[in-house]
Amino acid sequence: MICRSLVSAFVLLAVTASAQTLAPATPPPDAAKKTPTTAALTTAGATDPLVLSPFEVVSEETGYYTQRGLSSGRLGVDLKDSAANVNVFTKELAADLGAIDLGNLLEFSNSTQLDQADFTGSTIDPVVGEGAGRANISGRARGLPTIRLVDYEVADWEIDNYNVDRTDIFLGTDAILFGNGSSGGTINSSRDSANFRRNRTIISYNLGSNGRNRAVFDSNTVLIPKKLALRVGLVKYHTDGRRMWDYADRKAGSLAATFQATKTTTFRASFDTGNNHRHQPMINNLPENRASQWLNSKDANKTV
Numbered sequence: 001m002i003c004r005s006l007v008s009a010f011v012l013l014a015v016t017a018s019a020q021t022l023a024p025a026t027p028p029p030d031a032a033k034k035t036p037t038t039a040a041l042t043t044a045g046a047t048d049p050l051v052l053s054p055f056e057v058v059s060e061e062t063g064y065y066t067q068r069g070l071s072s073g074r075l076g077v078d079l080k081d082s083a084a085n086v087n088v089f090t091k092e093l094a095a096d097l098g099a100i101d102l103g104n105l106l107e108f109s110n111s112t113q114l115d116q117a118d119f120t121g122s123t124i125d126p127v128v129g130e131g132a133g134r135a136n137i138s139g140r141a142r143g144l145p146t147i148r149l150v151d152y153e154v155a156d157w158e159i160d161n162y163n164v165d166r167t168d169i170f171l172g173t174d175a176i177l178f179g180n181g182s183s184g185g186t187i188n189s190s191r192d193s194a195n196f197r198r199n200r201t202i203i204s205y206n207l208g209s210n211g212r213n214r215a216v217f218d219s220n221t222v223l224i225p226k227k228l229a230l231r232v233g234l235v236k237y238h239t240d241g242r243r244m245w246d247y248a249d250r251k252a253g254s255l256a257a258t259f260q261a262t263k264t265t266t267f268r269a270s271f272d273t274g275n276n277h278r279h280q281p282m283i284n285n286l287p288e289n290r291a292s293q294w295l296n297s298k299d300a301n302k303t304v
Contacts, residue, residue: 064093069168070152070188085110085171091192094161098206100214100237101160102148102167102187106139109169115140141171144184151270152188158276162216162235163254164189191270194229194258196222211247212239231256241280248278 066088068076079086087109089099099105103114115138139146148155161167171185201219206212217234237250252274259267 064090066090066166087112087169087171089167089169091161091165094164094167098208099161101158102139105161105167105169111142111171112146112169113140115145139184139187141169141184145182146184147182147186149186149188151191155189159189160235160237160250160252160274161189162218162252163192163233163256163272165192166190191254191272192218192231192233192256193268193270194220194231194256196226196229196258196260198222208239210240210242213237214239227260229258235274245279248276250274250276252276 067078067080069079069082069086069088070076079088089097089105089108094100094105097104097108099108106112106114138148148159150159166189168188168190169185170188173181173183173185197220199221202216203218204216206214206216208214214237215235217232219233220229220231222229231254233254233256235250235252238248240247252272254270254272256270257268261267
């Protein structure tokens with residue numbers, strides 16, 4: 001009797017356990033909505049992640065705001081992670097400030113000024129960098145000379161901002177980073193590049209005091225979608241200075257092309273040409289007696 005009771009109890013326990021195992025669980029009412037299907041997961045993962053090139057800074061600026069730069073390291077880094085003093089002027093910011101060249105930008109940058117040849121201490125040589133006819137080639141940062149770059153190549157000519165996408169002003173020595181540098185810092189202008197986003201043409205005309213008038217033409221054309229694009233820029237500019245016979249005339253044009261050969265290979269080329277005609281009167285127009293200096297030096301060199 002005891003054996004039969006134990007066997008009956010074991011069978012009853014097994015049947016109960018089997019019934020509990022085979023009974024389907026009742027799903028909650030919102031389970032079908034919360035659980036993603038295989039098709040949904042496949043669709044969500046179909047988009048490949050966007051990989052940014054560390055050797056260039058793409059046009060991600062929004063108005064005055066920009067995130068990345070090449071001026072503070074060998075590769076593109078976020079400006080918030082840089083310990084260097086970097087001032088970035090985007091195309092929109094330079095346009096709203098009325099900054100058409102390097103001299104105008106340096107007026108709004110920190111601890112910078114246009115190099116006006118006023119650091120020699122000479123009382124005879126006039127200041128040659130003031131007025132409408134001044135040369136906008138180099139500047140000074142914290143009183144020290146800087147070097148001018150275009151796309152991180154040395155530029156010894158005057159750059160107009162009509163075809164400049166952004167200007168990075170780096171304060172401090174950084175020749176170890178790029179091979180071209182100066183004790184004061186570097187000033188780099190990044191040219192406008194052709195892009196595959198859309199066809200766009202902008203024509204602007206600006207009037208100002210002292211007979212200033214400036215016309216700019218900027219056109220981006222996509223010839224082959226995601227393959228080939230061209231960008232054309234033109235500028236015509238004239239202004240007079242605050243003194244007589246002080247003026248500047250500028251006519252320039254640029255052509256940029258972008259060709260994407262493969263998914264990972266892109267070729268970019270650009271060409272600039274132009275003519276600057278300006279006249280800058282001497283600031284020191286007072287009469288000077290230089291003959292006495294020559295005569296005194298001649299007498300001092302006499303041997304007795």
